[in-house]
Amino acid sequence: MSSIKCLIIDDEVQLAKSLSYTLNLSDISCIEAYDGSSGLEALQEHRPDIVLLDLRLPDMSGLEVLAKITQLSLDIPVIMISAHGQTKDAVSAIKQGAVDYLTKPFDVEDLVRLINRTLTQKRLTKEVQYHRKKVISSQTLIGESQIMRTLVADLENIAKSKARTILLSGETGVGKTIVAKEIHNKSDNKNSPFVEINCSSLPENLIEAELFGVEKGAYTGANSTRVGLVEVAEKGTLFLDEIGELPLNLQAKLLTLLESWTYRAVGSTREKKADIRVIVATNRNLEESVEKGEFRKDLFFRLNIIPIEVPALRYRGDDIWLLANCFAERLSSREGCLPLVMPNNIRVIFEKYDWPGNVRELKNIIERLTILYPNKTIIPAWLPIDLRGSPSKSDNIKDAIHDAERELVQRALGECDGKKGLTAEKLGISRHALKRRIQKLGLE
Structure with missing residues (x-):
């Protein structure tokens, strides 16, 4: 299989055919089109790597075709x-x-060199852009909505402040860990450690030792002194995720740390000082937990000095599409394929959905699509049923037929990578009939 696909749009048929034959010898397969309209159609159907476009065409100028491309x-x-x-x-x-x-007339060898140089430059540019995005997205929040602009501005002020305790709240999957890292990375202590612990991931009898450290001989099996995460985070940030899951007896010890900024390792009588910032996060309503006796009131008040609510994805408007494309770029690089092509009808579905799993759910869906449908244009039929909605239950027979036909054509287009000629053949209809159906069904 040829590694490069080239579209030649030139009304000189013999020149186009000769060029196509010669380029094929250099591992460049060609599609030929002899006017602007058919060239644009071939462009969308075949998705070439590069286009050779004549300035003079019978139906429109090459500049017009370029503008449409x-x-x-x-x-x-x-x-x-x-x-x-x-x-x-x-x-x-x-x-x-x-x-x-x-x-x-030009030398075909010069053209081959130009094609290879152009595509190499494009690949290198994409790699640079990807790595830049990766660096930026690993250090900053992705979002342009007003609610995120406000959040980022607040984080800037909080990060530079002397505040030592910060409470992050928000639904599961909204990105509370990213927000915590953002605060750390914008602080004066950004070069010091950022240490994270999930309060629900460790057994109750191990959390204290993990946080505060263990003195040798403190209990059976403690054969050596072990440093705790509070000490590891010295001069930096300690991030306690899912703070609502912390057992009540450890809540008291955390409160002592936050009030005196001192602590003792398990089995030790010696107090140590802690010079750290503590950020905690929860998806619970801690006030309700206080009322139920599941969370200490005094600890809640100590944590609630600077509360930050991380917004759910459904409130972030255009950020949904921005994040989807960012994840598509990142995951395609990881999987070694082109980024997903997601047309406008996919955007409409994404922006109507409530996203109960928030940013994490969106990322998981983009990852699934990237792995299952690499280098393809995504169609609604490939989305999880919860995302695209339940099948039509209309009592109107015409509506039901319309929905079924739309689903069938969508699926066929997806299986044929959007190539209309192959799709028409698969459906057993003419290319012209397929074009009419696509227009009628609103699939353009």
């Missing part, structure tokens, strides 16, 4: 082909987004 946002590089005397137009094309141009 740019509007599609497919990130496919375009090399213009110009005849003598068209240099001015070729330069205009460069300004409009073409990567380069060649003047007829």
Whole structure:
């Protein structure tokens, strides 16, 4: 199989065929189109790696075709082909987004080198962009909604303050750990340790030792002195996740730490000082837990000095789509495939959904789609049923038929990677009939 796919849009049929044959010898497979309209159709159907576009076409100019390609946002590089005397137009094309141009007649070897150089540059640029995004997203919150802008501004102020206890609350999966790291990374102690412990992940008899350390001989099996996480976090941040799960007897010891900033290791009588910031997080309503006797009132008041509510994903508007595409980029790099192509109908579904699992649920869905459908355009039928909604229960027979037909065409398009020719053949209808159905069913 050829490693590079090239679309040639040129009305000189013999030149296009000759070029196609020659490029094929250099491991570049070609699709030919002889006017702008069929070129744009072939572009969407075949998703080439690169386009060779003539400036003069019978139905529209090459510059018009270039503008339409740019509007599609497919990130496919375009090399213009110009005849003598068209240099001015070729330069205009460069300004409009073409990567380069060649003047007829040209050496095919020069073209092959240009294609390889262009695609190598594109790959390297994508890698740099990905790694930049990875660094940024690992250190900052992703979001442009007003609610997130407000949160980020608050975090900036809190991080630089002298506050030593911070309470994060919010539903499961909203990103409380990321918020805690954001506070740490923006603080004056960002180069000191960030130490995390999940209060529900350890047995009750081990949490105290994990937090405060153990003196040798404190209990059977304590054969050596062990440093606790409070000491490990010295000068930095201790993050206690799921604080609502901390047993009551340990809540008292945590309160002592937060009031005096001193602690004792298990089995020790010596007090140690703690110079740390403590951030705690919970998905519980701690006030209700206090009323039920499950959480100490005095500890709650000590923690609740600077409360931060991390918003649920359903309140974040356009951030849903921003996060989906960010995860698609990141996961495609991990899996060694192209990022998912997610059309507007997928966006509509995403933005209507409530996201009970929040950012974590969104990431898991994008990961599943990336693994199961690499390099493909996503269709609603591939989404979890909870996300796309229950099947139609309309009593109207026409509506039921419409829904069934839409599902069938969507599934066929997905299985054929969006290629209309193959889809029409699979469905046993003409390409023109498929085009009419796609328009009628609102699948464009």
